[in-house]
Amino acid sequence: MPVTEESEQQEMLARELERCATLTMPDTACEKAWTEKRRRFFGSDKGDRR
Numbered sequence: 001m002p003v004t005e006e007s008e009q010q011e012m013l014a015r016e017l018e019r020c021a022t023l024t025m026p027d028t029a030c031e032k033a034w035t036e037k038r039r040r041f042f043g044s045d046k047g048d049r050r
Contacts, residue, residue, distance in 0.1 A: 013037060 020030035
């Protein structure tokens with residue numbers, strides 16, 4: 001599986017969060033997307049590979 005560029009990953013995350021905003025029921029993929037959004041916003045103490 002090819003590595004996706006950072007800007008493409010951000011775009012994919014943004015699209016997923018837009019989809020999640022329309023849902024009224026819990027969704028596992030949305031929970032993961034919001035977790036990733038928070039990780040990017042606040043940074044990560046553990047396992048930050050940059």
